Amino acid sequence: MKRVKTGILGLDQMLGGGFLSQTANLVEGAPGTGKTTIGMQFIYNGIVQAKESGIVLTFEEFPQQYYRDAAAFGWDFRKLERENKLRIIMSSPEVTKADLENIGGRIEKLSQDIDAKRILVDSLSHFERLSQDPVELRSIVYSFINALKREGMTSVLTRESPALLGEAESIDEDMPFIADSYVLLRYVEIESAIHKALLVLKLRGSNHAKDIRQFTVTNRGIEVQDKFVGREGIMSGSPRSMAEAFRQAFPGPS
Numbered sequence: 664m665k666r667v668k669t670g671i672l673g674l675d676q677m678l679g680g681g682f683l684s685q686t687a688n689l690v691e692g693a694p695g696t697g698k699t700t701i702g703m704q705f706i707y708n709g710i711v712q713a714k715e716s717g718i719v720l721t722f723e724e725f726p727q728q729y730y731r732d733a734a735a736f737g738w739d740f741r742k743l744e745r746e747n748k749l750r751i752i753m754s755s756p757e758v759t760k761a762d763l764e765n766i767g768g769r770i771e772k773l774s775q776d777i778d779a780k781r782i783l784v785d786s787l788s789h790f791e792r793l794s795q796d797p798v799e800l801r802s803i804v805y806s807f808i809n810a811l812k813r814e815g816m817t818s819v820l821t822r823e824s825p826a827l828l829g830e831a832e833s834i835d836e837d838m839p840f841i842a843d844s845y846v847l848l849r850y851v852e853i854e855s856a857i858h859k860a861l862l863v864l865k866l867r868g869s870n871h872a873k874d875i876r877q878f879t880v881t882n883r884g885i886e887v888q889d890k891f892v893g894r895e896g897i898m899s900g901s902p903r904s905m906a907e908a909f910r911q912a913f914p915g916p917s
């Protein structure tokens with residue numbers, strides 16, 4: 664099956680090569696964990712490594728913000744736009760919804776203009792404000808991601824999770840089920856320092872790595888490192904060393 668590489672080595676490895684073509688991929692995490700960076704890197708690497716044009720659709724930040732943030736990683740988004748390999752558009756969830764319901768809407772046109780194969784939607788959380796009713800919302804988001812697939816695009820949808828540290832978010836909700844893959848970014852505290860962890864919770868139709876990897880944001884973008892060796896409790900935000908956990912679980916005679 665064709666894989667759509669993010670170009671982020673460790674992540675592609677965890678995904679068994681990359682996302683599946685024409686799927687919707689949810690990247691969720693607390694503020695500042697690196698959701699937008701992963702998305703921009705997916706778009707940038709798509710253009711320069713895979714020769715696939717891309718769209719960035721934003722509901723909150725102005726396009727200027729993306730030019731600036733991308734430039735900090737050495738990615739020249741303005742140049743790519745001039746070369747018709749990239750489009751950054753700001754819209755409202757309402758307009759986007761109406762747009763995708765009509766044949767020949769703006770996104771369809773843009774996508775055809777530059778033959779876009781990838782799209783970053785930053786963020787789905789804004790889109791989710793379209794309805795308070797979970798059943799209606801599910802149907803709205805479902806049509807939205809299907810419209811993106813219909814256009815032949817593989818999407819990364821970012822989503823904010825409120826929890827910073829502590830309890831893992833409950834995944835007892837719709838969005839992870841609607842999405843084809845689900846990547847979670849978390850802050851974890853180890854020896855009084857904050858680290859970032861990444862895990863792939865789901866990848867429909869394919870095997871994926873189940874372990875939790877550390878990652879950092881560098882001036883080249885996201886870099887995924889090794890597993891957290893000898894740590895447990897990462898999901899709870901406060902890993903203890905295995906040895907310590909073992910001692911607690913099996914206390915010796917005192």
Ligand SMILES: Nc1ncnc2c1ncn2[C@@H]1O[C@H](COP(=O)(O)OP(=O)(O)OP(=O)(O)O)[C@@H](O)[C@H]1O
Pocket residue numbers: 692693694695696697698699700701735736823880881882883
């Ligand atoms: N050039 C850079 N070098 C190193 N770190 C950077 C660089 N640019 C941004 N960062 C850091 O990367 C982190 C992730 O930023 P990013 O905007 O991707 O997060 P986010 O999850 O999208 O946040 P938000 O929820 O606010 O949208 C930030 O903490 C930021 O400080």
Ligand SMILES: [Mg+2]
Pocket residue numbers: 698699700785
């Ligand atoms: Mg962001």
